[in-house]
Amino acid sequence: MFRSFVYMKMDCREVNALLSSIFFLLCNTGSVFATDRSSSFHRRENVNLTQLQPFVLSTTTTVNEIVCLAHCLDSVLCVTAGYNGNDKSCRIYSVSPSPNDSGDTVTTQIKFYRRKATCQEFGYTAIVNTSECYKIHPTALTKTGASKECQQEGGHLIRITSSHMLESLIVDIDYLGLLRTYLYIDGYRRQGETIWRFSDETIMTFLHWNIGEPNGMNHTNPEDALILGNGFFHDAPQSFEIRFICQRSIF
Structure with missing residues (x-):
């Protein structure tokens, strides 16, 4: 049986993040990520990007959005993660996104996820x-x-x-x-x-x-x-x- 493999070049940090993301289950219909740490990410549409900007915790480059969400889980302050499919940039924020009712344009390449967690986390x-x-x-x-x-x-x-x-x-x-x-x-x-x-x-x-x-x-x-x-x-x-x-x- 013929099998094909895809190789990706990643540094050690991304490998560790990718390994931790194995615990995620991606539900194609609900766009919800669940983890073994009783946390979840809910996809948010029509996000007010301007409102989020002052609360950026970090910006990194990741291979995919799963790794981006893993970075969010690794931060005790992260509430929202945004992944840009164009430049593979991952931004994590310390606040929950508000609906975009200000007319700001949000590119469809950025996918936002809000974290659901407990106080203790x-x-x-x-x-x-x-x-x-x-x-x-x-x-x-x-x-x-x-x-x-x-x-x-x-x-x-x-x-x-x-x-x-x-x-x-x-x-x-x-x-x-x-x-x-x-x-x-x-x-x-x-x-x-x-x-x-x-x-x-x-x-x-x-x-x-x-x-x-x-x-x-x-x-x-x-x-x-x-x-x-x-x-x-x-x-x-x-x-x-x-x-x-x-x-x-x-x-």
């Missing part, structure tokens, strides 16, 4: 009874630096919206020995106002203040940022360099 912990995850960062940053770090990971500072959510979070924080550690959470107030808002401008309705808080509205260095400490909310200057909690969704 991204180094996060699940928020009880939600599709959201959180992570306490060990690095101390200012409020601006903390917000940027969370955005780079595809999320934002954690938005505590209920007593149930706070109580669950406090249990985890106490278990880690961080109950008395000050942590940035999402929330700010505009100069001269007493209303507190999340960074998306939603007005906050749950505020679990410590006794005597908030107390920094009229300080020389206004305390217009929100921090969590010992289970209560405190106002604080945005210039403080402290640890923080990020929140992101599982997709």
Whole structure:
């Protein structure tokens, strides 16, 4: 019986990625990839490419889209993978793609896949009874630096919206020995106002203040940022360099 073989030139990195991609099952009808790591990639059409650009984690050249998806699985931050069949470029992103309703043109040569995974695969912990995850960062940053770090990971500072959510979070924080550690959470107030808002401008309705808080509205260095400490909310200057909690969704 006659058999033909196709040879491809690959470096060691691509060989390793290709071997890991053996665990993928390509379903021709559903365009869904499944793996032995309980992850999957769902094909996304009509993607807003402009929205994804600021969140590129890396760009590489791969032999095919299977290897590209393997690269995404190897990154704890990767949410979306885009493979260009023309130049064989593979870009991985830290956010989920939004529908392309801005009129931007997306070439048909780029195939986008959104990763489906658990919080733990991204180094996060699940928020009880939600599709959201959180992570306490060990690095101390200012409020601006903390917000940027969370955005780079595809999320934002954690938005505590209920007593149930706070109580669950406090249990985890106490278990880690961080109950008395000050942590940035999402929330700010505009100069001269007493209303507190999340960074998306939603007005906050749950505020679990410590006794005597908030107390920094009229300080020389206004305390217009929100921090969590010992289970209560405190106002604080945005210039403080402290640890923080990020929140992101599982997709």
